[in-house]
Amino acid sequence: MTAEVTGLRADARRNRDQIVAAAKQWFAVQGPDVPMEEIARAAGVGVGTLYRRFPDREALIRAVVRESLTISVAEARAALAEEPTAWQALVRVLRQSRELRLIVRLTTAAQPAKTIVKDDEESSELRRAMIEVLDNVVHAAQAEGALRTDVDTGDVSMLFTLLVRPVPLQDEETAELARERCTALVLDGLRAHTGTPLPGRPLTAADVGL
Template sequence: MAAETLRADARSNRDQIVAAALILFRDKGIDVSMKEVADHAGVGVGTLYRRFPDRDALISAAAHAYLTDLADRCAAAAREERDAWSALGRFLRECALADVGAFASSVEPALHTRIQADPVSTQVRATVTDSIARLVTRAHDDGTLRSDVDAADIARLMTVQIYTRPTEDRTVAVGRVVDLLLDGIRSAAHP
């Protein structure tokens, strides 16, 4: 029982550290101190270093978590929405609400290089890319997506950053901007 609890605690600590790293990398870049990551995660620096022996290990874990989240979001949208167009819209809304663009711009190009060098992250990245490509193909086949819009365009739109004023409801503002984006890539045959 104690070993199972320890494993659960260790897993929880690891998850907290990765979640903190994702937030801090997004907000401050990958050069944030390991102590700040530990503090944000609510763990000691020793606990952080037991889970991640160096910055590269933490960056790799954060990259993997970031890409896995994108893959999960895309797969869920494709599986749960009634058609490819609805799935694309949901996926782009979720990316905007999750500040995918802020994370991507904060960690590029250093993280991109690390992702390409890490076989596990490369595999997850390929899953994201393939999932988006399948959605684009389905939307083209349905005639809902403009024929000149490709998977690379959708990948760029995933990283759109949307500023909202402190007095605005973020969900409403992001929804409005994403609706405008979707109107721009919708096929004229499906207004």
């Protein structure tokens, strides 16, 4: 947590946390262009309070990106430390990280978020930490013989990016089922000894701009 946040009074920090939580919910559904008034309403604060904490949309997006990246890194590290195998850690990261899903959706669909991740030093540092953990998970899963050896971190990252894109179905229950089935198919394709050769060479994190 940054000094800027830890230095806030309890009520001010509570307002800030409520605003960021509401923004994350709205951004996940409608993207970062949702009206600020809607975010304030969902957070249970006035618009004036929102703008005192976040003077513009960019500041709010930056806060969401930083928090989601911080949680994503912690989740990935916990998966690697707690799961009995690296493969299970990889499955846990791909299936459970809502925060990472939000980051991917923001940075693949919205230029402001892309710019923030690129230009903000704290976000860039967290992004590098996330890539490092994912790299460790991928290579550990390969070393234990569970993950096919003709892929690399860039391949896994691109597959995850495809998985978290919104499913074009109106019924949310069916959409969630579709996501689960697609995830299961992707994971099955990542297993060692799958049998179908892949074209070209494995994609590294650098290949896909990570």
